[in-house]
Amino acid sequence: MTDKPYRAAIENYIAAHANPTHKFGHQPRLYALTQLIGEGLTYDDDVVFAAVWLHDLGVFIGHRPETEEALKTWDHVAYVTEKAPAILKEAAFPEEKTPAVLEVIRTHQPKDTPLTPEATIARDADILEQLGAIGITRALAKLGSDTRFCTFTEALHALKKHLTTLPNQLLLETSKALAIPRTKIMQSFIDSLETEGGKNLF
Template sequence: MTAQPYRTAIETFIAAHANPTHKFGHQPRLYALTQQIGAGLTYDDDVVFAAVWLHDLGVFIGHRPEDTEALKTWDHVAYVIEKAPAILKEAAFPEEKIPAVLEVIRTHQPQDTPATTEAIIARDADILEQLGAIGITRTLAKLGSDTRFCTFTEALHALKKQLATLPDQLRLETSKALATPRKKIMQSFIDSLEAEGGENLF
């Protein structure tokens, strides 16, 4: 089936703005996960598509603050909610669906409580992206470019926290099943990193 022109327009917009470049891959992976999670459920795929492609705009360089202190308190979700309507209208996305897209973006983080099926699917997918080999890769890619951690030890602590807290926050049974192999991969990596690095990991 041919993609709707507005989908292509949204993808093209994110491709042009994703900086660092490796952040682009999160969006197509996340959308693919939503399709796995949402199989058999009734929901608006347009809404999920637009939300997962736009949800991280505020973490891209050029959209987030350059000042280190300002970045520590930066609300990237509020930024996206402010910018998304104009982006979606420019892409000729159905205007009547924009409020639903904003709701998904507003509640896509683990600490949020999604109220719509679309938001639950997107949030579960975003949690899964923080687990397994992809979760490890994304975390380590932030070393040196993220205010949250600058050393391998700090990244290790972040991985441990992700593994300890995120799986229990998944809402759907399909998501929980997809998390099982990812948890095993992450635990194995953490164990190996601690064994190899020991007290000299830094």
């Protein structure tokens, strides 16, 4: 993207701040998914790009609170919507597109209702990232770097919740088709984990 140096600037910012390091991979994977989902649709790819690269800044160590108690009420979306304008300005991102980027970030979670094509694409992509082999990997990685669950059983419960609730929240037909093999992988993993671990999974 030599004609859009702000893209490299945004990527470099996230690369420098992603902590733990494994959280960096979510952004390029997510953007790749938006391109698959958005094929044939009319939307502003700059807006989607900037939003998916910045949307999780508030979950990085160094940006989120350090205490478990503070994390329980932490609003990482509010944090990044406050920080993003300055980051985008520093990257020389087109200023007139910043409000659209913030709107995507504001409504990127499954519980949200996206109001723009860009937000719908990004939200569907973020849901897909929580399914399949990647979804399993991300959930298990949190055992060592996240306070939301500390045991394999808690991780298993999270995976079950993702499998039963997230696919039905996808909005676009392309996203729903992409979810099918991911849900099969996740169901197979859950079945195998329960068979092998049994009551001793812990």
